[in-house]
Amino acid sequence: MATTQLKSDAIMDMMKEHLSTDAGKEVTKKIGLVYQINIAPKKLGFEEVTYIVDLKKGEVTKGKYEGKVDATFSFKDDDFVKVATGKMNPQIAFIRGAMKIKGSLSAAQKFTPDIFPKPSKL
Amino acid sequence: MAMRDLVNGGAACAVPGSSSSSNPLGALTNAILGSSSKAQERLKEIPNATRSGPGPQFYSEDQHLRSLPGSELDQPVLQPGAQGAEFFRGFRSVDQNGLGAAWDEVQRGGPMPPPMGPMYEPVQPTFEGPPQRVLSNFLHSFVESSRGGIPFRPAPVPVLGLSQSDKQCIRDRSSIMARHFFADRGEEFINAQVNALLSSLDIDDGIQARGHIPGRFRELDDYWNESQAVMKPGLHPADSWAAEFNQHGMDHGGPDAWVQSFEQQHGVNGWATEFEQGQSQLMSNQMRSMDMQNLAAMEQTRKLAHTLSQDGNPKFQNSRFLQFVSKMSRGELIIDENEVKPGPAPGEWATEYEQQYLGPPSWADQFANEKPLNPLVKLMMIGLAVVVDLHFCLGNLSHGPEQWADEFASGRGQQESAEDQWVNEFSKLNVDDWVDEFAEGPVGESSADAWANAYDEFLTERNAEKQASGVYVFSDMNPYVGHPEPMKEGQELFRKGLLSEAALALEAEVMKNPENAEGWRLLGVTHAENDDDQQAIAAMMRAQEADPTNLEVLLALGVSHTNELEQATALKYLYGWLRNHPQYGAIAPPELADSLYHADIARLFTEASQMNPEDADVHIVLGVLYNLSREFDRAISSFQTALKLKPNDYSLWNKLGATQANSVQSADAISAYQQALDLKPNYVRAWANMGISYANQGMYKESIPYYVRALAMNPKADNAWQYLRLSLSCASRQDLIEACESRNLDLLQKEFPL
Numbered sequence: 001m002a003t004t005q006l007k008s009d010a011i012m013d014m015m016k017e018h019l020s021t022d023a024g025k026e027v028t029k030k031i032g033l034v035y036q037i038n039i040a041p042k043k044l045g046f047e048e049v050t051y052i053v054d055l056k057k058g059e060v061t062k063g064k065y066e067g068k069v070d071a072t073f074s075f076k077d078d079d080f081v082k083v084a085t086g087k088m089n090p091q092i093a094f095i096r097g098a099m100k101i102k103g104s105l106s107a108a109q110k111f112t113p114d115i116f117p118k119p120s121k122l
Numbered sequence: 123m124a125m126r127d128l129v130n131g132g133a134a135c136a137v138p139g140s141s142s143s144s145n146p147l148g149a150l151t152n153a154i155l156g157s158s159s160k161a162q163e164r165l166k167e168i169p170n171a172t173r174s175g176p177g178p179q180f181y182s183e184d185q186h187l188r189s190l191p192g193s194e195l196d197q198p199v200l201q202p203g204a205q206g207a208e209f210f211r212g213f214r215s216v217d218q219n220g221l222g223a224a225w226d227e228v229q230r231g232g233p234m235p236p237p238m239g240p241m242y243e244p245v246q247p248t249f250e251g252p253p254q255r256v257l258s259n260f261l262h263s264f265v266e267s268s269r270g271g272i273p274f275r276p277a278p279v280p281v282l283g284l285s286q287s288d289k290q291c292i293r294d295r296s297s298i299m300a301r302h303f304f305a306d307r308g309e310e311f312i313n314a315q316v317n318a319l320l321s322s323l324d325i326d327d328g329i330q331a332r333g334h335i336p337g338r339f340r341e342l343d344d345y346w347n348e349s350q351a352v353m354k355p356g357l358h359p360a361d362s363w364a365a366e367f368n369q370h371g372m373d374h375g376g377p378d379a380w381v382q383s384f385e386q387q388h389g390v391n392g393w394a395t396e397f398e399q400g401q402s403q404l405m406s407n408q409m410r411s412m413d414m415q416n417l418a419a420m421e422q423t424r425k426l427a428h429t430l431s432q433d434g435n436p437k438f439q440n441s442r443f444l445q446f447v448s449k450m451s452r453g454e455l456i457i458d459e460n461e462v463k464p465g466p467a468p469g470e471w472a473t474e475y476e477q478q479y480l481g482p483p484s485w486a487d488q489f490a491n492e493k494p495l496n497p498l499v500k501l502m503m504i505g506l507a508v509v510v511d512l513h514f515c516l517g518n519l520s521h522g523p524e525q526w527a528d529e530f531a532s533g534r535g536q537q538e539s540a541e542d543q544w545v546n547e548f549s550k551l552n553v554d555d556w557v558d559e560f561a562e563g564p565v566g567e568s569s570a571d572a573w574a575n576a577y578d579e580f581l582t583e584r585n586a587e588k589q590a591s592g593v594y595v596f597s598d599m600n601p602y603v604g605h606p607e608p609m610k611e612g613q614e615l616f617r618k619g620l621l622s623e624a625a626l627a628l629e630a631e632v633m634k635n636p637e638n639a640e641g642w643r644l645l646g647v648t649h650a651e652n653d654d655d656q657q658a659i660a661a662m663m664r665a666q667e668a669d670p671t672n673l674e675v676l677l678a679l680g681v682s683h684t685n686e687l688e689q690a691t692a693l694k695y696l697y698g699w700l701r702n703h704p705q706y707g708a709i710a711p712p713e714l715a716d717s718l719y720h721a722d723i724a725r726l727f728t729e730a731s732q733m734n735p736e737d738a739d740v741h742i743v744l745g746v747l748y749n750l751s752r753e754f755d756r757a758i759s760s761f762q763t764a765l766k767l768k769p770n771d772y773s774l775w776n777k778l779g780a781t782q783a784n785s786v787q788s789a790d791a792i793s794a795y796q797q798a799l800d801l802k803p804n805y806v807r808a809w810a811n812m813g814i815s816y817a818n819q820g821m822y823k824e825s826i827p828y829y830v831r832a833l834a835m836n837p838k839a840d841n842a843w844q845y846l847r848l849s850l851s852c853a854s855r856q857d858l859i860e861a862c863e864s865r866n867l868d869l870l871q872k873e874f875p876l
Contacts, residue, residue, distance in 0.1 A: 005689050007686075007687035007688070007689075010687050010752060011687075013752045014752075014784055014786075017785060017786045018786055020786070021786050021818075021819070022819070022820065023818060023819050023820035024786075026820050085841075085844070086844040086847070086848045087841075087844055113848055114848055114851075117786075117818045118814045118817060118818060118845060119687070120779070120780035120781075120783035120791065120811045120814050120815065121653065121685040121780055121807055121810075121811060122681050122684060122685055122746060122776070122777040122780045122781070
């Protein structure tokens with residue numbers, strides 16, 4: 001359904017492409033972790049879409065991960081875009097309750113805005 | 123005397139062959155004080171030694187927390203470093219110079235200059251020789267008994283010829299030490315032990331122990347009494363004392379120099395505050411040895427506070443939450459069993475603690491119960507008590523040393539308990555279990571209630587703010603207001619490429635003529651080129667209100683919403699473009715507007731492009747549509763087709779570049795942007811996009827000058843500021859983050875010329 005599409009989908013699609021570039025491979029090498037990102041359209045925990053950002057293999061996939069992820073983040077759509085585009089610091093997002101985290105702290109700390117490519121504007 | 127040796131390391135009386143040098147207590151005390159017999163001898167030689175400034179490096183300030191709002195009066199954050207040593211050094215410089223000098227001066231003023239100061243007492247020749255060794259051994263056995271917790275048996279001791287002051291000294295000190303040794307025993311046991319010792323030494327238990335010595339230190343007594351008389355309720359006695367002493371010192375001269383200078387440095391209440399700060403630093407050291415986790419937590423907290431303080435949002439800066447964290451870091455608030463409580467105010471802590479815990483054994487218990495008790499910690503405590511006793515030795519004239527020590531000890535306990543409480547609590551909230559705790563349920567249910575709730579208010583505000591977007595925000599102080607022809611001026615400025623100026627002129631125009639659709643439209647275009655989509659959307663919506671069928675407006679709205687990743691809204695406007703098009707409107711069925719599907723719209727536009735392949739605009743809309751569906755290859759070919767028809771459309775070159783960038787063809791994108799910039803050098807959006815393309819290729823250093831360039835032309839481009847900050851930190855230019863946060867363009871332009 002076109003109307004329920006998430007803004008985050010655009011970022012995730014870009015991320016998928018980005019990981020195939022040299023800069024993206026650099027990110028994979030640097031982080032080497034698997035993140036699960038749950039994105040809810042309006043309310044945290046409701047109608048969540050699950051993405052796996054695999055920074056071990058350099059892949060972005062939709063749906064559950066086979067195995068154990070290093071950290072799981074939950075966002076609302078808008079908040080994920082803000083964090084991924086550097087408008088909101090992940091730590092601030094966490095404190096504001098805009099981001100929920102499960103998993104290892106050290107893995108969570110490596111989750112920074114610079115791993116995501118920034119969208120260019122038409 | 124030998125008791126003093128015991129804790130003093132025998133420094134003051136260098137008796138040949140004395141066993142005190144191997145005394146572990148003494149060695150420890152020495153290490154703590156860093157004092158040597160030389161230092162004390164020097165002090166004796168110069169009784170009126172000039173003050174060398176009390177503890178110039180009392181503590182190092184934490185820059186990060188200093189930047190927190192409301193932290194101006196903050197005490198420094200506990201440093202995980204070697205602050206304890208610093209703390210002691212600070213004390214020592216006070217004691218050995220200023221305090222000692224003051225002491226000597228007071229002594230001389232008294233009618234009977236007696237050897238009284240426990241540490242600076244001149245060596246009395248009567249103690250040279252065997253009696254001292256006897257006493258030393260005797261006291262050693264007392265200490266030995268403490269280790270086993272065996273009741274001390276009075277032993278016959280030869281007459282030692284102790285002077286009155288020595289007896290008092292031994293009595294005072296032994297009772298203090300007994301409290302440390304027998305921390306886990308009851309008060310009765312302690313008293314029994316001390317009495318056993320004292321009776322052996324023929325020291326009367328009651329003798330001048332707690333009271334002052336009448337007539338001896340009349341001057342100081344007077345000071346004390348006067349200060350007591352004027353003492354305001356709630357004021358810490360020590361504060362009044364220091365203040366009073368200082369006040370009287372004006373006509374007294376020398377001895378109060380240290381108080382004065384201390385006050386100058388640290389303010390009237392500085393004494394108590396400084397002391398407390400020193401304490402907390404010390405505690406942090408002790409805590410480190412016992413609990414590394416806590417310290418890690420504090421470090422984490424500091425980082426957190428730093429991050430918080432860097433959040434640019436002024437609302438957040440002033441938020442109750444940040445104030446709350448600040449307060450908590452200052453100890454004004456503590457978290458106790460999920461309830462936030464006001465922490466003890468400086469100066470009141472000692473009293474408060476006494477009320478709460480009734481005396482010193484509690485804190486000692488705390489230590490003692492932590493089995494196995496590190497012997498070093500125990501020794502530290504004893505050494506500390508000595509230092510403190512020394513520090514307070516002037517006070518014991520009317521108070522008796524135990525009381526001072528008790529007060530100090532209770533202060534310490536309070537400090538620790540408060541510290542522990544909030545550190546533990548905070549680390550529970552934030553560091554160790556933060557991940558799990560927050561993952562378990564909604565914020566409201568977790569133990570973080572207090573601060574999460576405090577923050578809810580802010581969240582609500584923020585959402586309201588967001589909903590309000592779409593409303594055009596006019597600039598303050600617009601010089602074009604009152605301009606005779608702002609529209610003409612705005613068009614002229616836009617043509618010249620002075621976008622920020624053009625926006626002001628056009629704002630003046632639409633303020634004058636709110637129904638001027640072209641004014642709003644051009645204002646919207648200006649903002650879009652200036653890389654501000656929010657304002658562009660707001661202006662375009664006003665343009666659409668004034669002229670609902672304007673195709674350029676509809677396309678611009680479609681583009682801006684695409685940039686904001688708002689797919690459904692973008693689709694609505696792009697479909698509106700088709701429906702309102704005189705030529706293609708017929709192929710757009712009106713019922714489709716109710717349920718827009720990307721595939722349908724794309725099909726219709728493809729149809730339209732076949733009807734009139736020479737219409738560049740259709741290709742442009744198609745390109746935008748394919749951007750929406752992230753079919754970038756199709757989007758690129760649509761824009762390329764359009765560019766063949768309109769090769770001088772700079773915004774088209776930028777669209778091509780942005781599409782290429784988003785489909786990770788950054789190298790191609792940069793050449794497309796270059797085309798756009800050749801056509802319009804002041805195209806802020808293209809400059810910013812250049813920066814993005816470099817940054818996305820991991821070339822953060824190269825991206826910085828482009829962002830700076832864009833910002834120099836439009837300092838209001840918030841996106842560019844955020845991206846610049848990211849690039850600065852990724853390019854290891856943390857030194858300029860500050861300039862970025864304060865939006866210091868001059869400095870940034872100087873540093874990153876293009």
